[in-house]
Every structure is written in C-alpha cells, then in structure tokens.
Amino acid sequence: xxxxxxxxxxxxxxxxxxxxxxxxxxxxxxxxxxxxxxxxxxxxxxxxxxxxxxxxxxxxxxxxxxxxxxxxxxxxxxxxxxxxxxxxxxxxxxxxxxxxxxxxxxx
Amino acid sequence: xxxxxxxxxxxxxxxxxxxxxxxxxxxxxxxxxxxxxxxxxxxxxxxxxxxxxxxxxxxxxxxxxxxxxxxxxxxxxxxxxxxxxxxxxxxxxxxxxxxxxxxxxxxxxxxxxxxxxxxxxxxxxxxxxxxxxxxxxxxxxxxxxxxxxxxxxxxxxxxxxxxxxxxxxxxxxxxxxxxxxxxxxxxxxxxxxxxxxxxxxxxxxxxxxxxxxxxxxxxxxxxxxxxxxxxxxxxxxxxxxxxxxxxxxxxxxxxxxxxxxxxxxxxxxxxxxxxxxxxxxxxxxxxxxxxxxxxxxxxxxxxxxxxxxxxxxxxxxxxxxxxxxxxxxxxxxxxxxxxxxxxxxxxxxxxxxxxxxxxxxxxxxxxxxxxxxxxxxxxxxxxxxxxxxxxxxxxxxxxxxxxxxxxxxxxxxxxxxxxxxxxxxxxxxxxxxxxxxxxxxxxxxxxxxxxxxxxxxxx
Numbered sequence: 001x002x003x004x005x006x007x008x009x010x011x012x013x014x015x016x017x018x019x020x021x022x023x024x025x026x027x028x029x030x031x032x033x034x035x036x037x038x039x040x041x042x043x044x045x046x047x048x049x050x051x052x053x054x055x056x057x058x059x060x061x062x063x064x065x066x067x068x069x070x071x072x073x074x075x076x077x078x079x080x081x082x083x084x085x086x087x088x089x090x091x092x093x094x095x096x097x098x099x100x101x102x103x104x105x106x107x
Numbered sequence: 108x109x110x111x112x113x114x115x116x117x118x119x120x121x122x123x124x125x126x127x128x129x130x131x132x133x134x135x136x137x138x139x140x141x142x143x144x145x146x147x148x149x150x151x152x153x154x155x156x157x158x159x160x161x162x163x164x165x166x167x168x169x170x171x172x173x174x175x176x177x178x179x180x181x182x183x184x185x186x187x188x189x190x191x192x193x194x195x196x197x198x199x200x201x202x203x204x205x206x207x208x209x210x211x212x213x214x215x216x217x218x219x220x221x222x223x224x225x226x227x228x229x230x231x232x233x234x235x236x237x238x239x240x241x242x243x244x245x246x247x248x249x250x251x252x253x254x255x256x257x258x259x260x261x262x263x264x265x266x267x268x269x270x271x272x273x274x275x276x277x278x279x280x281x282x283x284x285x286x287x288x289x290x291x292x293x294x295x296x297x298x299x300x301x302x303x304x305x306x307x308x309x310x311x312x313x314x315x316x317x318x319x320x321x322x323x324x325x326x327x328x329x330x331x332x333x334x335x336x337x338x339x340x341x342x343x344x345x346x347x348x349x350x351x352x353x354x355x356x357x358x359x360x361x362x363x364x365x366x367x368x369x370x371x372x373x374x375x376x377x378x379x380x381x382x383x384x385x386x387x388x389x390x391x392x393x394x395x396x397x398x399x400x401x402x403x404x405x406x407x408x409x410x411x412x413x414x415x416x417x418x419x420x421x422x423x424x425x426x427x428x429x430x431x432x433x434x435x436x437x438x439x440x441x442x443x444x445x446x447x448x449x450x451x452x453x454x455x456x457x458x459x460x461x462x463x464x465x466x467x468x469x470x471x472x473x474x475x476x477x478x479x480x481x482x483x484x485x486x487x488x489x490x491x492x493x494x495x496x497x498x499x500x501x502x503x504x505x506x507x508x509x510x511x512x513x514x515x516x517x518x519x520x521x522x523x524x525x526x527x528x529x530x531x532x533x534x535x536x537x538x539x540x541x542x543x544x545x546x547x548x549x550x551x552x553x554x555x556x557x558x559x560x561x562x563x564x565x566x
Contacts (some may be wrong), residue, residue: 071322
C-alpha cells in the first residue's frame with residue numbers, strides 16, 4: 001500500500017468506511033463525487049485532531065470503502081452528467097423513503 | 108368440476124413464476140455487459156496523462172475480476188477521479204508530470220486497489236443473493252427451456268418427416284427405425300430433446316443470474332453451476348426420467364451432463380437471445396401451422412383408408428401354440444380344471460400380472476409355470492399367436508398358487524424389445540414331458556423406465 005507518511009501502517013478498511021460514512025452523512029442529501037467526499041473527510045480529520053490528521057495524499061482505501069458501503073446498502077451511487085456531458089459517479093446516504101416522499105412529509 | 112385453487116396456481120402462479128424468473132435474469136444480465144457507448148473509453152488518447160492513466164487502469168482491471176459493467180464503471184470512476192486529482196495538483200503548483208505521478212501514487216498500487224475493490228463488490232450478502240437468484244432463475248429456465256425444447260423438437264420432427272417424405276417421392280427409401288415400437292423412438296427423442304434444452308437453459312440462466320447478482324465474472328461462478336447442473340440434470344436424465352426409451356434417446360440422455368457443463372461455459376459472456384415480440388409471434392404461428400398440418404395429415408390418413416378392414420377368421424392352429432408345448436391330455440387334465448384366466452396391470456409393481464383360476468388341484472403336475480413368448484402383432488390381419496421364429500420363451504415365471512388363483516407377474520416394460528407377447532401356462536406331466544395347461548393370451552408391451560433401466564435391461 002502506498003503511504004506517503006512513511007509509517008507503513010495501513011488503515012483498515014473498517015475505519016475508512018466509518019470516516020467515509022461520516023463525511024457522506026455530514027453533507028446530507030447532496031450527491032457527492034469521490035474527490036468531494038475525500039476532501040470532506042480530510043476537513044473532518046483536521047478539525048478533530050489538527051496535529052495528527054490522516055495524510056491527505058492517501059486515497060488508496062477511498063473507493064474500496066465507498067463501494068463496500070454501496071454493497072451494504074449504506075450509500076447509494078448514481079451516475080450524473082455535468083454541463084460538459086462528462087459523467088461522474090456520485091454518492092449519497094441511502095434512504096428508506098424516496099426523496100420526494102421525505103420532502104412531502106417535511107412540508 | 109374445476110379445482111379452482113389448483114387452476115389459479117397453475118394458470119396464475121406458473122406464468123408469474125416464469126415472468127419473475129425472466130425479469131430476474133434480464134436485470135442481473137445488465138451487470139454482465141455494457142450497452143453501446145454507455146461509459147465510453149475511460150481515457151481518451153489526447154487527454155492529459157492518457158498513457159500513464161491507461162496503464163494504471165489496465166493493471167488495476169486485471170485484478171478486478173468483476174462483471175463487465177462493473178469493470179467499466181470502476182474504470183470510468185477512477186479515470187474521472189484522476190482527472191480531478193491532476194487538475195487539483197496542478198492548481199496547487201505541481202508540474203504536469205509530477206501531478207500525474209502523485210495522483211496515481213495516492214490511489215496506491217493498482218493491483219492492490221483492484222483486489223480491494225473486488226473484495227468490496229463481492230460481499231457475502233451478494234454471494235448469497237447470487238446463489239438464491241441462480242436457483243430461482245434455473246427453475247424458471249428449466250420450465251421455459253422445456254417448453255421451448257418441446258416446440259423445437261416438434262418442429263424438428265416435422266422437418267425430418269417432410270424430408271423423409273420428399274426422399275420417398277424421389278425413390279430414396281430410408282430404413283424405418285420406428286417400426287414395431289409403438290412410436291417409442293420418436294416419443295423418447297422428443298422427450299429427451301426437451302429435457303436437454305431445458306437443462307442447458309436452466310444452467311445458463313443460473314450462471315448469468317448468479318454472476319450478475321454476486322458481482323462475479325461469469326466464468327468464476329460457472330464452475331459451480333456446471334458441477335451442480337451436471338449432477339442434478341444428469342441424475343434427472345439418467346435415473347429420474349421414466350418413460351419410453353430407445354438407443355438414440357439414451358445416447359442423448361447420457362450427454363445431458365455434458366450439455367449442462369457446456370452451457371455453463373461456452374460463450375457465457377454473450378447475452379442470451381431473448382424472446383422478443385416478433386420471435387413470439389413467429390414461434391406461435393409456426394406451432395399453429397404445424398398443428399394444422401398434422402391435423403390435416405391425420406384427416407387425410409383416416410379418410411384415405413380402405414374403409415372398415417375385413418376381419419379374417421382364424422383357426423386355433425393359427426396361433427402356433429404347439430410351438431410352446433402340446434396341449435395336456437384330458438385324462439391328466441380333466442375339462443373344467445382351469446375355469447378362467449387373463450392378464451392385467453399389476454398396480455404394486457407396474458408390471459403385467461397374469462393368472463388362471465384353478466377349480467381342481469393340479470395333482471400329478473410339477474413345475475407349473477407361465478411362459479412368455481415373442482408373438483406376432485395382433486391386428487385385423489393376424490390373431491397374434493406365437494412367433495415361430497423363436498424356439499424358447501423369453502421370460503419364465505413360476506405360477507404362485509393363492510387360493511384358487513395361479514398367478515405370476517412379468518415385467519415386459521423393463522425389456523428393451525418385448526413388443527407383442529403371448530403368455531402360456533405349462534407344467535411337467537406324469538410322463539416327464541412339458542404340456543400346455545392353458546392357451547393363455549397375448550398383448551403388447553414396450554419399454555418404460557429410465558435410461559439406466561434401459562442400459563441394464565436384460566436382453
């Protein structure tokens with residue numbers, strides 16, 4: 001595993017899953033790409049422990065964590081096209097009820 | 108009287124089950140192949156760092172071993188991530204070459220990333236869903252395959268019959284493999300063709316459904332379904348299916364395990380041909396035309412006959428019963444000793460039960476037995492009787508006395524070529540010679556059993 005902090009320790013996937021899920025929850029119902037989720041994870045880490053946050057360069061477990069959360073039905077992935085027609089894979093926390101129904105109930 | 112619950116289950120549940128199975132297969136299959144240009148190439152040739160990114164994705168993909176749609180999605184997502192990452196690094200002041208190297212390095216070694224992503228996709232939950240879905244799809248596939256195989260077999264039969272008829276018109280006579288077997292060869296071939304197609308369809312449905320649901324490449328799950336299909340359908344074809352048999356059908360039945368294995372592997376990545384609207388219309392039209400043609404043919408055959416056949420009168424000597432043994436002298440077997448007899452199906456064993464009613468004890472007679480002889484077919488032109496080409500019975504059973512009834516059970520249905528038979532009651536008289544005690548009766552029986560029964564049947 002490539003770790004640029006030189007410690008050689010590999011963060012277990014379970015920890016990465018927790019961090020990813022927390023970041024996705026933070027951002028609510030928004031549809032987020034992998035890089036956006038990773039930036040939010042980094043922000044959360046530096047907010048909590050500014051002196052010992054995870055190396056911002058290590059993204060080796062980001063996608064395995066996202067995909068395993070999707071396999072467990074914790075997050076939902078959707079492909080969206082941007083204005084230039086480029087497709088991005090986005091994630092959001094999976095809901096039991098559809099978004100429209102949730103909005104109706106809230107109103 | 109209509110059994111409504113059964114009717115609802117058959118006509119409502121059956122189609123619902125088939126529709127659900129096909130829907131499950133189609134839904135699962137989506138993961139096994141990408142539609143045209145659904146994702147496109149993840150890296151375009153002119154793109155920044157195209158060579159390095161392509162090499163990285165290629166190395167990562169070799170470890171993925173996921174269905175094609177998942178591989179395409181993962182590659183597209185990582186390519187998008189790398190584009191974003193390189194742009195961010197350049198914005199931070201990295202030179203392009205360093206930005207590309209750093210972006211790739213942050214994702215880790217490609218092989219390790221591929222392994223991690225594969226593990227993430229192939230969860231235990233998905234594996235269980237794949238196994239369950241595969242069994243369900245196999246059930247639906249078997250029923251659909253059986254129906255489709257039956258139609259195919261019938262169409263094939265009509266085509267072969269037409270070819271044989273055409274060849275007959277131009278003077279080419281083919282050997283008649285169906286004579287004197289009561290249609291067993293044709294029936295058994297139709298039956299086994301349907302089962303072989305059903306086994307192939309079921310195995311293929313199972314592989315593709317379980318691969319899609321469990322997110323595994325079809326070839327990685329095919330081995331399990333091939334073994335399972337070969338065992339289950341092989342057992343069914345060789346030991347489970349009971350009915351008419353012939354050497355041709357037994358040969359096909361022995362191939363059913365091979366058919367199951369082949370259908371699990373051969374071109375398994377290719378989508379299965381799905382029955383579209385036009386295929387359904389053409390198929391149903393073909394069946395309708397075939398049924399009409401057969402009906403017409405049957406009508407012509409009936410009306411074109413020579414009317415009521417002339418029934419010839421026969422003498423007792425025409426039965427050639429003396430071939431078996433001479434009739435017992437009345438001094439040793441007074442009239443009225445045997446008052447009746449006949450044969451019928453034995454409900455306990457499925458064999459043929461023969462019996463005679465004995466009014467007086469058969470004193471002075473030993474080795475009382477029923478002898479089954481090959482016989483001539485019974486029709487308007489012939490009363491049947493012993494086939495004089497044979498000099499010995501093909502099966503002998505001792506008579507078992509139960510009260511006044513002397514009985515025995517024959518299993519003609521387990522003989523490959525019993526055909527027409529005649530059963531005679533014989534015994535050894537006081538002079539040590541065998542005599543006929545009763546003239547008995549005849550019938551026709553054809554093999555009914557499994558392929559294994561056929562292979563192990565006595566000659």
